[in-house]
Amino acid sequence: MVRTVDKRDSELxxxxxxxxxxxxxxxxxxxxxxxxxxxxxxxxxxLHLKEGSLYPALHSMEADGLLTSKWVPRDKGPNRKxxxxxxxxxxxxxxxxxxxxRFRDAVDVVLQPHPAEGRP
Numbered sequence: 001m002v003r004t005v006d007k008r009d010s011e012l013x014x015x016x017x018x019x020x021x022x023x024x025x026x027x028x029x030x031x032x033x034x035x036x037x038x039x040x041x042x043x044x045x046x047l048h049l050k051e052g053s054l055y056p057a058l059h060s061m062e063a064d065g066l067l068t069s070k071w072v073p074r075d076k077g078p079n080r081k082x083x084x085x086x087x088x089x090x091x092x093x094x095x096x097x098x099x100x101x102r103f104r105d106a107v108d109v110v111l112q113p114h115p116a117e118g119r120p
Contacts, residue, residue, distance in 0.1 A: 016100075017049070017053065017054075017057050018057065018061060018066070018092075018096075019093070019096040019097075019100065020039055020047070020049075021035060021039075021054075021057060021058065021061065021067075021083075022061075022066065022085060022089055022090075022092060022093040022096065023093060023097075024038050024039055024042075025067070025083060025084060025085050025089070026085065026090075026093065028084070029070075029082040029083060029084035030082060030083065031072075031080040031081055031082050031083070032051070032054055032055055032058060032081070032083070035049070035054065035058075035083070036048070036049040036051075036054055058083055061083075061089070062083070064088075065086055065088045065089075066085070066086060066088055066089035066092055067083045067084065067085065067086060067089055068083070068084050068085075068086055069081050069082065069083050069084070070082055070084075
């Protein structure tokens with residue numbers, strides 16, 4: 001799904017591909033390669049989306065009504081399929097951000113150094 005600098009990062013990111021794609025498309029429509037490139041750039045090269053995971057996810061998200069798509073002709077080379085967010089996709093992105101924040105806050109609390117007072 002996601003190639004990372006550290007394989008443990010990949011484990012942490014399972015199930016977040018849709019959220020990453022939705023957040024990347026928030027600013028406007030992009031085609032598949034640009035989505036992957038944007039995520040890689042935003043993460044300073046840590047996350048590399050593989051085509052074998054990205055395109056099936058895009059098709060699934062489109063089928064679920066989260067994305068729209070349109071083919072855009074080019075003067076040179078093949079046409080490109082651009083993906084954009086639907087209202088449903090925008091709502092899901094807001095919900096996913098709130099869910100991620102709750103999850104991150106909970107993990108931060110547990111990972112903070114904690115004095116072992118009163119423990120054997």
